[in-house]
Amino acid sequence: MEKIKMTNPLVEMDGDEMTRILWQMIKEELLLPYIDLKTEYYDLGLERRNETDDQVTVDSAIATRKYGVAVKCATITPNAARMTEYNLKEMWKSPNGTIRAILDGTVFRAPILIKGIVPYVKNWTKPITIARHAYGDVYKNTEIKVPGEGKAELVFTAPDGTQTRELIHNFDGAGILQGIHNTEKSISSFARACFNYAIDTKQDLWFATKDTISKKYDHTFKDIFQEIYDEEYKEKFEKLRIEYFYTLIDDAVARVIRSEGGFIWACKNYDGDVMSDMVATAYGDLSMMTSVLVSPDGVYEYEAAHGTVQRHYYKHLKGEETSTNSIATIFAWTGALRKRGELDDIPELMAFADKLEKACVKTVEDGKMTKSLSLISTCENPVILNSLDFIRAIRETFDSLA
Numbered sequence: 001m002e003k004i005k006m007t008n009p010l011v012e013m014d015g016d017e018m019t020r021i022l023w024q025m026i027k028e029e030l031l032l033p034y035i036d037l038k039t040e041y042y043d044l045g046l047e048r049r050n051e052t053d054d055q056v057t058v059d060s061a062i063a064t065r066k067y068g069v070a071v072k073c074a075t076i077t078p079n080a081a082r083m084t085e086y087n088l089k090e091m092w093k094s095p096n097g098t099i100r101a102i103l104d105g106t107v108f109r110a111p112i113l114i115k116g117i118v119p120y121v122k123n124w125t126k127p128i129t130i131a132r133h134a135y136g137d138v139y140k141n142t143e144i145k146v147p148g149e150g151k152a153e154l155v156f157t158a159p160d161g162t163q164t165r166e167l168i169h170n171f172d173g174a175g176i177l178q179g180i181h182n183t184e185k186s187i188s189s190f191a192r193a194c195f196n197y198a199i200d201t202k203q204d205l206w207f208a209t210k211d212t213i214s215k216k217y218d219h220t221f222k223d224i225f226q227e228i229y230d231e232e233y234k235e236k237f238e239k240l241r242i243e244y245f246y247t248l249i250d251d252a253v254a255r256v257i258r259s260e261g262g263f264i265w266a267c268k269n270y271d272g273d274v275m276s277d278m279v280a281t282a283y284g285d286l287s288m289m290t291s292v293l294v295s296p297d298g299v300y301e302y303e304a305a306h307g308t309v310q311r312h313y314y315k316h317l318k319g320e321e322t323s324t325n326s327i328a329t330i331f332a333w334t335g336a337l338r339k340r341g342e343l344d345d346i347p348e349l350m351a352f353a354d355k356l357e358k359a360c361v362k363t364v365e366d367g368k369m370t371k372s373l374s375l376i377s378t379c380e381n382p383v384i385l386n387s388l389d390f391i392r393a394i395r396e397t398f399d400s401l402a
């Protein structure tokens, strides 16, 4: 059988620990036998980031802007323990944060649904994709612990020195204060990324804030979304028969729980932080969550939502058998390959991605799975496979599909 040819490369960002091991296995077993794989390779493993003073992360993001599509393996975000473990020069920042800042992107997370893994919310028969605004609000706050009596004001000083003041509170005793901000530019980028992704995946878009209480701050989010929708996206949405729906955050939560899924839920930074974990857990497992970073100008970076699965890696290093679920990482590859196929007009590449995803789902539905999946599956007698055998089982299923 002839291998599928690619015209433009994918940006390949390798990573750390157990997911780095899976990365190789996926390429060898599931990709290289079928595709003349063209990638521009960046090693974002922590050792290489340390050697290059993290320049490799920046370079990989710039390459992503150039080529339009990237696939990323999970990477370690260093903490104090990692400083010693890897003898680091510096506590390098999260690669995801660095890449997101360069691409000005929004992260969309969606669960992979499989029969036999039943969501806690029984009526969620379709995936709910969460889009989290990744800039500002409480994540870039300024706080004061008020020691006692005094007046708190919000002050804005324009370049010419004019000041706008608002009283926050006249304290008659100790308390707390917090200042938060966002920018029109960031909110607009977020809105465009959400509208584009809704069109791309042909799903409705929901957005919610607390604009009845926050009449300027949250209301600005609502207004920006509405203006951009009306001016740039309304016609496209109507043509595709998809909907942009705005409501209050408390109403959104109630509707989401009652829904069958199948839409994108755009959330402000804090709401997205909280809701994405709730939604991921309710669908079953973090290892079945995909994640894609989309920039407002249409650049895509695909990855698994989970981390490097450190505990399994240490077992692997000791020569012990691991049973790590590679599905979300495989879906990162299929997402990127499908997008590459779409952009370069290579239908075989898109068909390959569809077929590989089908093979993953069918393998688990046929009762062959990793240990963590067997714990949440309703399958009566699952065959529990190790990391490599699971990937090989997917290959067998793939070859058996028409």
Ligand code: NAD
Pocket (backbone or CB within 6 Å): 073, 074, 075, 076, 077, 078, 096, 286, 287, 303, 304, 305, 306, 307, 308, 309, 310, 311, 312, 323, 324, 325, 326, 372
């Ligand atoms: P993790 O996602 O690696 O693991 C969390 C838990 O889920 C663990 O119990 C793990 O065993 C389980 N798990 C996750 N994915 C699994 C899979 N595919 N198969 C089986 N079990 C799975 O998160 P963590 O332990 O908090 O972090 C480990 C490292 O990953 C850290 O260094 C962190 O910085 C990094 N991390 C990276 C990313 C990323 O690159 N996107 C995201 C999160 C964490």
